[in-house]
Amino acid sequence: MNDLLWRKIDSAPKDGTEILGWRKDCGVILVRYSSMVDFMSDGELEREISEHDLDEETIESYDWFYADFLTGGRLEGSETPTLWMPLPSDP
DSSP, rough: GGGEEEEEEGGGOOSSSSSEEETTTEEEEEEEEHHHHHHHOOHHHHHHHHHHTTTTHHHHEEEEEOOSSSSSEEEOOGGSEEEEEEEOOOO
C-alpha cells in the first residue's frame, strides 16, 4: 500500500506515464510528463499551431500535461502539480 502515498513531483516518472497529480488550488488531476508531439495527431498539432501561433520548439518541448473529460492542456509554472502518486491498480 506504500504506492498510494503522495510524493514530491520531482520524483515523478518523466516517460509519459499517466499518474495522479495534485495541487492545492484544484486537487487531484490526471497528468503525464510529455510533449505535444507524443500524443496529438498531425491534424491536432496543425490546429494548435495555427490557433495559438506555436513554434516547433514549443510543440516539441516536454512539460506536464493534464487530461479531463473535455480536453487537456499544458501545465506551466505555478500550474505544475506539487505532488503525485501512481494510478491505482485495475480492480
